[in-house]
Amino acid sequence: DGGITQSPKYLFRKEGQNVTLSCEQNLNHDAMYWYRQDPGQGLRLIYYSQIVNDFQKGDIAEGYSVSREKKESFPLTVTSAQKNPTAFYLCASSIRDLTNTEAFFGQGTRLTVV
């Protein structure tokens, strides 16, 4: 079945560590997005990519990094520079122009700093 898969579902990070969240899609979508959601809040855009080997910063990119070496994959690294990384992270994908279609979401990764 086509879809978008995030892993792991739960992730624990010690302070000062970098961690990488995986996002894979087999929908043949050009665009992929990473959002962060804090309790009781909406989704804030971290990074997005419209095409392989290209990505742009969103509203809260500091402390995060991404790569887009393959169309299917858009991993997010939470670096030690991100001072408050505990949150729910959502990856989404879509065709490039969302004029008459939707973005599809993965199931999310819940990251906790211990």
Add this chain to the structure above:
Amino acid sequence: QKEVEQNSGPLSVPEGAIASLNCTYSDRGSQSFFWYRQYSGKSPELIMFIYSNGDKEDGRFTAQLNKASQYVSLLIRDSQPSDSATYLCAVFARSGSARQLTFGSGTQLTVLP
């Protein structure tokens, strides 16, 4: 920075009533508008999208778009307890080569049995 504003709620309605959710956006170049429903701890799921001025109906849901007023709404008729969730408004806009999907903070809806 593009902004999408929603009343955070909580909004409570009795079962069978109409729930009305509102969203305003700042970017006049916005092209398409989405309503997602999110249950606690889950990822958002699409209810419907709209890109032309006017109303769009899908079952119990009606989306209304007014680009002149930069306003989009979602009406839920015959509300059910299973509709209790957070409703996220999202706006897609193109600016040059950039294409961005921006979300509001969500409105928490509770339907009382």
